[in-house]
Amino acid sequence: MATRKAKKKREPRRPGRPRDEANQRERLLDAAVACFAADGIAATSQRSIALKAGVTPALVNYYFGSTQQLLDTFVAERMLPVVATLRESVLAAGTEPRALLRAFVQGIYGVVDRYPWWPALWVKEVLNDRGALRDVLQKQIAPQVAQVLATMLAAAQKRGDVSADLDPRLIVVSVMGLTMFPLAAEPIWRRVFAADDLDRDALLRHTLAVLDHGLGGAHAR
């Protein structure tokens, strides 16, 4: 608590205080994220973050306070901005359902390209029924993206632009399964199918094709 108070007061720099504070803080947050994705949030201590970053646990505590505060900071600074970007790309895509879902899928690929830890963390902390981010997903992420998307797809279905035998809410679930699962399971299927000839772009093209026409396809048969 003493260190946090000191930070708020913005006292002049003393010997022993980190020099490049902004960078240091980002670097520690990166180390926290790496630990979360590798070991899971519950198994990550300030000590393990410090070890990863090559600093003392006290320094981690100085920047982030308690473990819960650290998690809140991670959500606020590393997850929600990404979700906001995803939301913007969906909203910018218009109302045509194919364009909408294409924007969503490409948005997710963009996120994972930039933050490769995202799928592993999603498996451990959201899909896992003991996950620490289930509440965050439900209360802060889903309303921003999943619910918006489902509402737009329901409107498109009313206009006759989405097949009547699909459920607009389940379309969002299907699309998550078609994008996040293959990205999370990439190391598995690459080995199972000896599929190193397929790059991320090939996976994205395949995924968009399934979404567009399923196994069928206007030109295929």
Next chain:
Amino acid sequence: MATRKAKKKREPRRPGRPRDEANQRERLLDAAVACFAADGIAATSQRSIALKAGVTPALVNYYFGSTQQLLDTFVAERMLPVVATLRESVLAAGTEPRALLRAFVQGIYGVVDRYPWWPALWVKEVLNDRGALRDVLQKQIAPQVAQVLATMLAAAQKRGDVSADLDPRLIVVSVMGLTMFPLAAEPIWRRVFAADDLDRDALLRHTLAVLDHGLGGAHAR
């Protein structure tokens, strides 16, 4: 080790030995599975299985030996028979790709209906990069089902029965994402979308429709 030796020798029943051995053993294996699915395999001790089943840890050890032997027994008696059933239903479906994938998806739904712990365990032990069943999946499960399916889909594609812009291996990945993900994430999307009006059958019908025609659909537009 002494108790295992005793078991092999099939000594006459002594006081303190369980009465209905076959049932007892199945019941303990069920308790093990419940612990694996809830807590994860690494976090499950013989003590926690015993606690769950209301017996002594020594009895768990009597039936299954070491923790590794217990895991091997679980794989041999609770996973591989299910995989064999799934394989049979795929092989019985013929070579038409839609019928093939329909059989696979329905087979998975059948498994999860009968063994509701399957999706949670799959998330914790296969999808999770620290999962204890990744090797089992790769060496014992995937060759039985996933690789067979991919080979059949590749043959169907050569005959022109699968859209040319899909990869037969990735179709298997997509189908896993379209089935296992929604089943594993069911508690999440039910809350996010207030979707308690949708039952398992509605989810299955939706999934088969996506697989069949994606967002499009011959009759939709």
